[in-house]
Amino acid sequence: MKQIITLKVNGELRDAAISVNKTLLEVLREDLGLTGTKKGCDHGECGACTVLVNGIPTSSCLTLAVTCQGKDIMTIESLASIDKLHPLQEAFINHGAIQCGFCTPGMLLVAKTLLDEDPHPDREKITASIAGNICRCTGYVKIIEAIEAVAAQTP
Amino acid sequence: MRLPEFDFYEPPTLQEALPLLTSGNARIIAGGTDLIVALKRRLETPAVILSLHKIKELDYIVQDEGYLKIGAMTTLKKIKTSPTVNRLFPALAQAAREVASPILQGQATIGGNLCLNTRCRYYNQSEFWRQSQQTCYKAGGEKCLVTHKQDCSASFSGDMAPILLAWEADITIAAPEGTKQMSLREFFTYNSKIPNQLAANPKGILTEVRIPLEKKEWSSLYTKARLRGSIDFPLAGAGLAVDLDPSGRLCRGAAIVATGVGPGPLVLEAAGDLVGQEITGELIKSVAQKAAAEIHPVRTGRIGPRYQRARFKTLVIDGLTNLAELED
Amino acid sequence: MNDHRVVGKGLPRIDGPEKATGKAVFTVDVELKGMLHGKILRSPYPHARIISIDTSEAEKLPGVKAIMTGKDTSGVRYAFVDTPRYPADETPLAVDKVRYIGDEVAAVAAISEEIAEEALRLIKVEYEILPAVFTPEEAMKPEAPVIHDAPMEGTSAWEEWGAATKTRSYEKESPHNNLNAYTSYSIGNIEKGFASADYIREDRFTTKGTAHCAMEPHAAVASYDPIEDKLDMWLSTMGIFLKRFNLSKALRLPISKVRVRHSYCGGAFGGKIDAFPYEYCAAYLSMKTGKPVRIELTREECFMTTRQRHPIIVDIKTGITKDGKIVAQDVKVIADSGGYRGSGAIVVFLCHGFSFPVYDIPNYRYEGFGVYTNNPIRGPQRGHGAPQVRFAIDSQLDLIARENGLDPVELMLKNVRHKGDRLPNGDVLQSCGLTECITGAANAVNWQQNRNNPGAGRKKRGVGISASAMFSGAMYYPFASAAMVKMHDDGTATLYTGSQEIGQGCYTTLAQVLAEELGIGLEDVRVVAGDTELTPIDIGSFLSGGALVTGNAVKLAAADAKKQLFEVAAESFNVPIEDLEARDKRIFVRNDESKTMPFAKAVQLSVFRRNGNPVIGTGSYKGNPETDRYPSLAKAKGLFTPAYGFSVQAAEVEVDTETGEFRLVRVANFHDCGFPLNKTIVEGQVEGCTSMGQGQAMLEEIVLENGQLFSSNFLDYKLPLATETPEIIDGLVSTIEPNGPFGAKEVGEGALAGMLAAIANAVHDATGVRVRETPVTPEKILADLEKLAKSSS
Structure with missing residues (x-):
């Protein structure tokens, strides 16, 4: 059962002819060429494929693409503006919160949502918020510190 | 793994959704966090997937007619952050915070969580993995691979059901022949293979959860043991609710509900021992002992049943001690 | 400086x-025009003979472009270790037998992943199931099923590199069955050493297998140009030149015809250097179809088939004098290699090589056995043998200290090596910050105050410590x-x-x-x-x-x-x-x-x-400027490395004695990396090691029953989440290694190795419970607490 769907991704309307059994992750990576979203486990357990759907962090590997029509989808590719990194991106780079970089896109989008909802979360809240995003490289300390640093800069 | 092929429907109203259920071998998808994984693993290969995501009439939290009513498609994230829920039933918000991970809480719904399938180390595996074993009873085989009996022992692991059962919440099920109310106790079958009334060829759609408002006066909490601070299903969980008189000592009503340790969320009789009594540390210990004796976990996950039972007992002791505001 | x-x-x-x-483009993101998708059919049985493979139905499936089976790769050897003594024992696809669940049997290339997956379902394989064996000690018995029958023939890779000169057939060094590697080494006189000891104890410690869990799944993209006879490969790997050598040899292409490129690699931790059949299959399928082929493994395949840390049994006997000098140590290691040798020959060498530089022990004997079983294959993982053997040595040292009323820190300080020491193999420690690491880490967790001071309440606190050493490179291809x-x-x-x-x-x-x-x-x-x-x-x-x-x-x-x-x-x-x-x-x-x-x-x-x-x-x-030879794996002779990195981990835990649950409160991880070239990056390595070590000490376990993996996803395999993060105190000890650029040496591996013993020792300090098998879990602690309570009442 193939159908043409229109997705609003990073503010642009994109058409894709897809089967209804394709996940949002597969459509983003394979049909729309947005490979910044990563497949770490394909089962919703690692957080690497997180995108924002109507502002809510969502495991794109557990989401049928067809159900995302009419919703706003944001991927890592639009976190920075054309010539300026998002403060979280700056902080992740400066605090050593990125090593292999594979969990980074999902981690950043979750962190962005956290700070959008609460600009001044305490350490415990930061930790709880990123608990669904597995990072094998960093031991999380520098990721937490990077998010704290952005929170501290925010008036 | 790619998803199997299926026909897909996303009706905008309940009215349009119900007739689609009669097509046979249909599965309902809400948040999808349980079902999509099952599909990838070919644990289920339904002909029809019926998505409820467009049905806006199923997404609400309201007080009405002496109940807090929650639409089945309300996400756990909405529940955990809802001021209404946090004011009236903070234990429900807290239970929602304990489910899976924060990301999945944004997708998973309360209806879906109640309909969560039971889990087992032999069942929740890939198509390839399962080739190395006999087909387990839950997957249509002759014997359970855990107990070697003609029965399924997969474990119910939902985090929302225990506290709702402790409050004697009920649900609404819409079906082509009409809408009916059902107590949650009736909804759960305590049959691991078909864990609830809507599992396997659903004839209706769970549309609403109702919590009687008078239960907001009870001291309640959901307490969960797991190896890590997130993602994990409960190795044991307990929904606890006690109705204390104004002195804060005499217990007028009580409920203890277990999860993660049996075929469904188990409402335990041990709670009866609290009713009419002054709550003391000694009483709590004896109640917890009795409650732990009522559960019969089998090895469906990594943790051994002996530890699950011991851990459940401590959950009950610590939880009741906390609710009764006794010193440790 | x-x-x-x-x-x-x-x-x-x-x-x-x-x-x-x-x-950033990772290997899984590489997309070439006309690219096909490859999938691999694997054995569902731990040990079986292949009677027949029927691919006819799969070939008929529209969209299937090529299928390969063992008969296409017959005679090809492809393995990480390939020496005259230990010739490659793997083939890209099973030829006659399968030896573990997940063993590669056939591979398909199709125009989409869906079709490739469907094609696998259509391949019919008939097996004759053989008796299987799942523990190394059972496998070593004479009556155990033999997993590898005849040794492989041909010239080994090491001979072709010129790093080994003598070709000889594989000789079994001991009467044991299913042995795939054996290292023995001794110095001094072990009997005399024990005779001079005032206190001797013997223990057994075991570790479970663990997974690397690189967040990027293993993947390979191959693009073969049939006109120019050239192969282009993109690999998520740790060594492109070693990969080029191994692939060119296995594919029988000249080195000049193989180009290996590295896209960004989403984590490796030792798990992306072994020779993997999916790489060979991607190349072969591309050569067969003339089209690019990508094979990306599923997470389950990563857990099952891309190697794991060796589960190891360590039998250890140690003798000390009254004043706390270790005078004799006898270490016997049995490593479960799984269905193929993997890095078995290396790990039994490194269990000695990574451990021996820590304490100066005059009378020492080491024996390491690599053993085939029908479990998944084991390979290198961050520390490669060090975490397992350090767990045993420093757990036992803690027990020795307790039995003799000594302070483990003083015991360590009395026995550690120092700058200028020459190891028996000739390596000289031109920098060594072990003493500074031990005192630094101990002070950071308030060792003197916190030791033997669990507190009176339900929650008990304890501290523990362990040390380790690590090479900074060694002689291995391309040297x-x-x-x-x-x-x-x-x-x-x-x-x-x-x-x-x-x-x-x-x-x-x-x-x-x-x-x-x-x-x-x-x-x-x-x-x-x-x-x-x-x-x-x-x-x-x-x-x-x-x-x-x-x-x-x-x-x-x-x-x-x-x-x-x-x-x-x-x-x-x-x-x-x-x-x-x-x-x-x-x-x-x-x-x-x-x-x-x-x-x-x-x-x-x-x-x-x-x-x-x-x-x-x-x-x-x-790698080692003073020698032209790789060290002997079997005899542990020859220079190992130009410099050793040293590290010490001290852990503080809080144990709930009612539940056995425990929290890692604080870790002081002190690392002598010579000189930190980039402070943030070095801290990142230390913190990553701390987290991975924490996971392997407390949570992670490759759960196997009859060769089948019960922990093949991130729900069942429990690596630490953000919620598990302890306070981490990074101690960067600068010793300025003369052989290193600006004084730098190893940092990325050693800082994990002591975490296991540090945590086990801390749990003992808090509760009196000694866990001798990793991971240290609430379930084990509570069971032991109940036993302790019973025996004391």
């Missing part, structure tokens, strides 16, 4: 922006790293290196080495890396040689470029070259700063005056 301008600082990594914006520094018109430089960014930050640290040596800023350096055609040879990002070996090559290349610039400037200023110095992209005449020239000018002058020479510096460094 304080006058360094670029190294030693916590500068932001240069690959940060690409990775933060989703632009050496080279580097090129190309100067540009504007005075900036490009580094060409064959090393691989696997998350460890080597592009940044190597660029810092270049910038420091040359006298430019980090922002003036670009890095071209990870391409066997574009870059000079490199040892690869394993065995922790990146900083020291490749770092030295880069430093020499930068020095060479600088010398060429100086030659031009010396001529212009008419001064001797020795009078020149460089900083801020300029050349200065020392003591006469009026004479100065920007690098840009020097490059320009070089082009005009020196026959068009645009200034390209080169440098190279060998």
